[in-house]
Amino acid sequence: MEEKSNSVTVEDKFMKTFKYYKSNKPKPSMEDVIEVENCATDKVNKIAAEIFTDDPRAEVLGLKSLRTWQIYTFLRHPGLLFIRNPFTALGQRYWVRKCLEEYPRKPNKLNIDIEMSVEDWWAECFKKEQCDKQLQKKLRWTTLGYHHNWEHKKQNKSHFPVDLAELSDVLAEYLGYSNFRAEAAIVNYYHMNSTLSAHTDHSEVNLEAPLFSFSFGQSAIFLIGGKDKSVEPSAILIKSGDIVVMSKEARLCYHAVPKILPSPDSPWEESNISDVFSNKVSSFKYISEPDEFVGTMNENIDNKIWNRFRNYIQESRINMNVRQVLNENQNSI
Ligand SMILES: O=C(O)CCC(=O)C(=O)O
Numbered sequence: 001m002e003e004k005s006n007s008v009t010v011e012d013k014f015m016k017t018f019k020y021y022k023s024n025k026p027k028p029s030m031e032d033v034i035e036v037e038n039c040a041t042d043k044v045n046k047i048a049a050e051i052f053t054d055d056p057r058a059e060v061l062g063l064k065s066l067r068t069w070q071i072y073t074f075l076r077h078p079g080l081l082f083i084r085n086p087f088t089a090l091g092q093r094y095w096v097r098k099c100l101e102e103y104p105r106k107p108n109k110l111n112i113d114i115e116m117s118v119e120d121w122w123a124e125c126f127k128k129e130q131c132d133k134q135l136q137k138k139l140r141w142t143t144l145g146y147h148h149n150w151e152h153k154k155q156n157k158s159h160f161p162v163d164l165a166e167l168s169d170v171l172a173e174y175l176g177y178s179n180f181r182a183e184a185a186i187v188n189y190y191h192m193n194s195t196l197s198a199h200t201d202h203s204e205v206n207l208e209a210p211l212f213s214f215s216f217g218q219s220a221i222f223l224i225g226g227k228d229k230s231v232e233p234s235a236i237l238i239k240s241g242d243i244v245v246m247s248k249e250a251r252l253c254y255h256a257v258p259k260i261l262p263s264p265d266s267p268w269e270e271s272n273i274s275d276v277f278s279n280k281v282s283s284f285k286y287i288s289e290p291d292e293f294v295g296t297m298n299e300n301i302d303n304k305i306w307n308r309f310r311n312y313i314q315e316s317r318i319n320m321n322v323r324q325v326l327n328e329n330q331n332s333i
């Protein structure tokens with residue numbers, strides 16, 4: 001594929017790599033796919049974060065101690081950060097369940113709205129005794145907070161979930177973005193044959209704030225290139241629990257998901273998952289009912305409750321893509 005720009009023909013190297021990794025026949029080689037912990041230091045660097053005090057919210061939000069977080073940078077992609085699964089098994093279960101059971105409820109917007117009206121997609125999938133797999137597979141995205149075309153429709157907004165705002169705040173504080181406000185999110189749902197084509201995320205008013213991307217379930221090849229598609233992208237393996245941060249120069253770079261891969265392990269499964277306690281926390285910024293929150297978190301230890309969500313995530317991937325929309329001193333669009 002070739003694209004004309006200022007009468008000069010430039011090669012779309014992004015598309016070429018996208019097609020290479022999307023292909024089933026022949027299967028792509030995984031040789032050049034970056035797995036952060038096994039990658040040569042001329043591509044990836046592990047940075048030692050100097051964390052002296054843990055965030056008291058981390059454990060109840062399903063995160064491991066901030067002192068144990070493993071954070072990576074990429075030499076070809078300044079501003080791109082990768083945190084290797086900082087979630088506990090209980091945390092993975094909580095966020096997967098939220099993305100399936102709660103976030104797709106109305107008034108949030110869903111891709112299936114154009115063909116049907118569903119108030120509560122997850123409940124609808126389980127209306128009959130057998131799960132409606134066809135309906136289950138139809139959901140590809142839902143938006144939270146400011147919806148996708150926020151620049152055009154000022155009132156196009158629903159409530160942003162307080163739990164996801166709190167999780168994003170822990171990450172933002174950890175990275176030194178203490179003024180970050182989570183105002184919009186897209187939750188993407190992928191099945192084993194799903195892809196997401198090359199794009200940049202530029203509809204927010206504030207393009208300085210970082211973008212946080214949380215992934216759960218099956219693995220993915222994530223491509224990230226440059227400000228235009230002539231830059232050959234890097235391929236990075238994203239596994240369940242991994243967080244990708246697109247900040248600074250990386251915030252407006254082209255990216256895509258050409259392939260979903262079966263996850264070799266299931267970090268949402270652990271034999272001895274123990275309860276978390278709300279009395280440890282006195283510092284929530286957004287969550288006003290900590291006991292209720294912790295109650296829901298602990299419910300997922302019960303495999304009878306978790307089972308439906310487990311069945312879904314064993315053959316799907318979920319990505320929560322969180323952004324700040326407004327500028328620091330702005331209150332509305
Ligand atoms: O699924 C992913 O990892 C990326 C999703 C994404 O780029 C988006 O929602 O804009």
Ligand SMILES: [Fe+2]
Nearest residue numbers: 199200201255
């Ligand atoms: Fe994106």
